[in-house]
Structure formats: structure tokens, C-alpha cells
Amino acid sequence: MSSAVQTPLVAVQTPTVERFANGLTIVAEQMPVEAVNFNLWLNLGSGVELDEINGMAHFLEHMIFKGTPQLKEGEFEQQIEQRGAVTNAATSQDYTHYYFTSAPRDLASLIPFQLDVVLNASIPDDAFERERLVVLEEIRRSQDNPSRRTYYQAMATCFEQLPYRRPVLGEEAAIAQFIPQQMRDFHQTWYTPDNITASVVGNLPVEELIQTVADAFHTTYTPKTKSSPQRLTLTPEPPFTEIVRREYSDPQLQRARLVMVWRVPGMEALEETYALDILARLLGRGRTSRLFRELREDRQLVSSIGATNMTHRTQGTFYISALLPPENLAEVEKTIVQHIRRFQEELVAERDLQRVRTLVANRFTFGNERPSDRANLYGYYQSQLGDLQAALSYPLQIQSIHAEDIQSAAQRYLNPDAYGVVIMKPVNN
Numbered sequence: 001m002s003s004a005v006q007t008p009l010v011a012v013q014t015p016t017v018e019r020f021a022n023g024l025t026i027v028a029e030q031m032p033v034e035a036v037n038f039n040l041w042l043n044l045g046s047g048v049e050l051d052e053i054n055g056m057a058h059f060l061e062h063m064i065f066k067g068t069p070q071l072k073e074g075e076f077e078q079q080i081e082q083r084g085a086v087t088n089a090a091t092s093q094d095y096t097h098y099y100f101t102s103a104p105r106d107l108a109s110l111i112p113f114q115l116d117v118v119l120n121a122s123i124p125d126d127a128f129e130r131e132r133l134v135v136l137e138e139i140r141r142s143q144d145n146p147s148r149r150t151y152y153q154a155m156a157t158c159f160e161q162l163p164y165r166r167p168v169l170g171e172e173a174a175i176a177q178f179i180p181q182q183m184r185d186f187h188q189t190w191y192t193p194d195n196i197t198a199s200v201v202g203n204l205p206v207e208e209l210i211q212t213v214a215d216a217f218h219t220t221y222t223p224k225t226k227s228s229p230q231r232l233t234l235t236p237e238p239p240f241t242e243i244v245r246r247e248y249s250d251p252q253l254q255r256a257r258l259v260m261v262w263r264v265p266g267m268e269a270l271e272e273t274y275a276l277d278i279l280a281r282l283l284g285r286g287r288t289s290r291l292f293r294e295l296r297e298d299r300q301l302v303s304s305i306g307a308t309n310m311t312h313r314t315q316g317t318f319y320i321s322a323l324l325p326p327e328n329l330a331e332v333e334k335t336i337v338q339h340i341r342r343f344q345e346e347l348v349a350e351r352d353l354q355r356v357r358t359l360v361a362n363r364f365t366f367g368n369e370r371p372s373d374r375a376n377l378y379g380y381y382q383s384q385l386g387d388l389q390a391a392l393s394y395p396l397q398i399q400s401i402h403a404e405d406i407q408s409a410a411q412r413y414l415n416p417d418a419y420g421v422v423i424m425k426p427v428n429n
Helices: 055-061 075-082 104-119 127-145 147-158 180-190 206-220 265-270 274-284 290-298 326-346 348-366 371-385 394-399 404-412
Strands: 016-019 023-028 036-042 085-093 095-102 194-202 243-252 255-264 302-312 313-325 420-426
Touching: 016 206, 016 274, 023 326, 023 371, 023 394, 036 243, 055 085, 055 095, 055 127, 075 104, 085 194, 095 104, 095 371, 104 194, 104 206, 127 147, 127 180, 127 420, 147 194, 147 243, 147 255, 147 313, 147 420, 194 206, 194 371, 255 265, 255 326, 255 404, 265 274, 265 371, 274 290, 274 302, 274 313, 274 326, 274 348, 274 394, 274 404, 290 302, 302 326, 313 326, 326 404, 348 404
Parallel strands: 023 194, 243 420
Antiparallel strands: 016 023, 036 095, 036 194, 085 095, 255 313, 255 420, 302 313
């Protein structure tokens, strides 16, 4: 089958990747915008934790900003604010991420501060106890959020062994038992050059960007005596063989929530994910998707509905969620299954497929116009896969998907008779 496809727009010039003997990887690109973004992507998240220390990676992200032997607590933020820059951090199951955006002229002065707080965190006892309370409160707030609670239950249903079953924040009981030395050991083990990708994009020559990062790293990082990190052996779990149904009553809900999940390939089998990305958009992403049109617009059985293909590193989750009156739960689940069967039995119309191809390619292009967008893109793919090709070729991969590929993906991965389903009901139903 052939069709007219637009040429995918990616970076004007291919970013430069340089690897150093100590394991550090730097990705750099000059971009004619008067800003520069510096990212540190650490190839670790809650997925490297044992159950008894679940939440350590996220707690450590908080403690990174509590001072170093050279910097007092709050001094890094002062340096950022004095230059009108912005900074933040995030932790997931697969990575931990630190970044700032500044004017190009301030990059060389700010990178050493960012590297110092990340690489040389003191993790003082008194700050540890204060921040423990902050993290515990964050966990409680997340548990008070119905959407978060539903998501946590869905992921615990989807996975029996993989760490994606656990909240990144960890559990209150585990966090309450942590001691500072555990975190110092965790930091020393994992926060090392071989686990770091630095991505930097902005209006400076590539050679200058790389040299600035390399020089700052050389003067900031002192090699530590450490044991080699023992990564958990993560293996994709087999598909569901039956419908695994879990129902809960939730006193905070006014309407019911329905989630259906399937285990699908992750980034380690990236070529298998592209058709599922398109399938999710056709099924439940946006106002023109099949589920939205039938269940929300035509039959008014749901308040909202969506589908997404969540691509974790080891294994992904095909995730369909709906907000609806409790009396519509059975009919909505049945209709979703019918739509999945239709994808398995019928080829998607070329006009619908081309619309989604164009949408995905354009969203990719429009979503990578700023230095921070590009630095995030490069840092994520380089840290997770050790290669940028997948990042740069994503629109082309999407454009190459045909109706037969989508049908095959639905048949192979979305068994309409075997999946996980979580139902959250108001207490009066």
C-alpha cells in the first residue's frame, strides 16, 4: 500500500554526541534562540529499587538541593534566580532528571552549580528529617487524588513483578524507615558518570557547549570508591490470559472510573510500539477518536474517555480510562471491547490513518521548537536507549505505518478476552 506522506521535520542539524572515558555522555546542539537548556538525565529511577527502599530515588531528588560541602542549602536556587533562570527536577521509574534554562551568557557559570548539587549532595541528617515530612505529605496528597488512586490501582493490576506496579513516590511505611546513610549509599552507587547523559541545547557553538560541560564535570566530580550497581533483571511479563477484574468503592467519588490495561512492548522493543501509538490515537485520543465520538458525543455514556500507549523501558501499558455514571460501566466496557475487535477484524480507512500520521508528525515537530524541548528529547532517548536515532526518526517511523500494521498490533497485543480492568465506584453504588 502506498500513500503520500509529508517529509518529517526534525532538528535542522543532527545533534553531536560525545562519550568520555569515565562513561559520561554529552549531547549538544546549537539552536538560534537566545536561551540555552542544560539537562542531566540519570539512568535510574524507582525501577532500580528493591521493594523495601521503594521511594528512595524520588526522596533523593528532594535531598539533592539541600546543600553540598561547597554550597549552602538554597544557594543553588539563589544563583539561578539572580540570573533569571528557571530550574526543576523529576523522577520516574526509569530515570531521574535535573535541568535549568538560562541565557547563553550564564551557562558556563551555572553548570558548575547544577553539577555540584547533583554529584556532591551532602544529605545532612537534619535536612533529611525535615524533607521526610515533605515527601510523606506529597504521598498523602497523591493518595487524596482520585485520578492518582485509580492510576496506582491500574498499574498494580497490570504488573505483578515489574517495578511499574509501584508508585514512584513509594509507600509511607517504607519512607518512614529510611535513614540518611541509606540514601548516601544509594547516591554514591548510582550518581556516577556512567549513569549520566548531559544534554545541552542553545545559541552557543556546539564545541563550546561540550567543552563547557566537560570542563565543569572534570572540576566538580571526584571519583568515589563504590561497588558496581546491581541492576535488577527486568523481564517483560506475559500477556494476560484472562480478564483480571478489581473493583473498589471510593467515598470521594461522585462518578465511577473505569480503566482497562494490556501489557504491550516497551522501549526495549521500540519498533513494536509505533503501530500501538497510532492505534491509541485512533481509538481514544482527541475529539475525532472512535471512543470519544460514540461514547461521549453520540451516546453520552461517559463524561470523558481516552486511550494512550504508555512506553516504559522494559514493558509498556496500553491504557484506556473513562469517567462515567456507575450504571454505564458494563455497557462502556462492552463497547470498548467491540471497538478493539473491530480493529482486529477491519483495516483502518486510509483517510483516517493519514490524518493521524500527519497529526503525530506535526505534534512532534511543533513540540520540539524550544531548546528545552530538544534537550529533553535528546537526553531521554540517549539515556534510555544509548542512541538518538529513534528520537530523530520517530515521525518517519509513524509515517511508515500502514493499516495492516495497526490490525496486526491489535491482534497481537490487545486481546479482547484477556486484560486488566479496574473499577472505582462511589460508595453509594
